[in-house]
Amino acid sequence: MTVMTDSEPLPVAEARGGDADAWDALFHRYQLPLYAYVCELVHDEQASLDIVQETFINAARHIGQLREDARFGSWLFGIAHQKCIQRWRRQRPDSDPVEMHETELADREKNPADWLIGKEQEERFMKCLAQLTPAHRAVLLLHFIEEFSIEDIAAITDAAAGTVKSRLHYAKKELRQILEETP
Amino acid sequence: MKNPRELLLSKHQQADPKLDVVRRNVVAEHVGGKTLAEDPGSTGFLVRLWDELFWSCRRAWCGLATVWIVVLVLNLAGETTSSPRAMAAKPGAPMESLRLVLSEQNRLRAELLGNHSESPADQSEPAQPSPRSENRWKQKTA
Numbered sequence: 001m002t003v004m005t006d007s008e009p010l011p012v013a014e015a016r017g018g019d020a021d022a023w024d025a026l027f028h029r030y031q032l033p034l035y036a037y038v039c040e041l042v043h044d045e046q047a048s049l050d051i052v053q054e055t056f057i058n059a060a061r062h063i064g065q066l067r068e069d070a071r072f073g074s075w076l077f078g079i080a081h082q083k084c085i086q087r088w089r090r091q092r093p094d095s096d097p098v099e100m101h102e103t104e105l106a107d108r109e110k111n112p113a114d115w116l117i118g119k120e121q122e123e124r125f126m127k128c129l130a131q132l133t134p135a136h137r138a139v140l141l142l143h144f145i146e147e148f149s150i151e152d153i154a155a156i157t158d159a160a161a162g163t164v165k166s167r168l169h170y171a172k173k174e175l176r177q178i179l180e181e182t183p
Numbered sequence: 184m185k186n187p188r189e190l191l192l193s194k195h196q197q198a199d200p201k202l203d204v205v206r207r208n209v210v211a212e213h214v215g216g217k218t219l220a221e222d223p224g225s226t227g228f229l230v231r232l233w234d235e236l237f238w239s240c241r242r243a244w245c246g247l248a249t250v251w252i253v254v255l256v257l258n259l260a261g262e263t264t265s266s267p268r269a270m271a272a273k274p275g276a277p278m279e280s281l282r283l284v285l286s287e288q289n290r291l292r293a294e295l296l297g298n299h300s301e302s303p304a305d306q307s308e309p310a311q312p313s314p315r316s317e318n319r320w321k322q323k324t325a
Binding site: 018020023024027028031032033035036039040045048049052053056057060061062064065115116117118122125126141144145146147 | 184185186187188190191192194195196198199201202203205206207208209210213214230234235238239
């Protein structure tokens, strides 16, 4: 089993050729971030495992649809995001987890890696994250977990870049207020 | 102190063994030995072409095929119920139907022109063009 670091190039070209080791390495690289993302959205461990499995299967079957090898990560998260939305719609057919378009706001926030959360704040951070709407939570998770760009997040969530920016701004503002309140 | 990514990944770390099982199953069943490109040449290209042209828009293709099938069915149903088609099934029917149409036209023309002396023989045969001298005579006497 090959364990990849974030800095290594993705063996997508080999995976296209059917190299099982390349697929194993790709899936291993993304399995935990993908699971964390899905689990924070659907809040169900077994459903999250199912969604991750379906995402991997779809990726193996439809790798031909990926146009740029460098976008494998965002493509994979896009498949998982669509499966989460399908699950929401099955549970609540009348509701739409995606909010309407919001006004565009500038994003002048810090790098996600610069956010530092103390141990005493961890529980509040996770609680606050759970209280966000699915749309806000999704963009924040993609921003924090994989540090996707605004354009990548827009492609994954099938939203406009301006909408993604405003959701991210709002979600970060909420979280910062929580973290700054704690002594 | 942790950043949000570290916090989120450490929260779900306990699911890693289950994820390993999922990963191995997918690789074994959907990748290992059943790849798209054991022959990465023409077969891989054809499969990619199929994926991009048809599979990615399969719903649209199915909709188009359904519409064409409906059109074909309606067309065939219309053909079986119409009388000219039924008459065409008989031998020599096209000529007979043509004669009937032409005689009907002659009858209507005769009615319009006020000519009621058309003989039954004329009704069964199409009118032959008359010589020009006779036409001139008819115009003079009209």
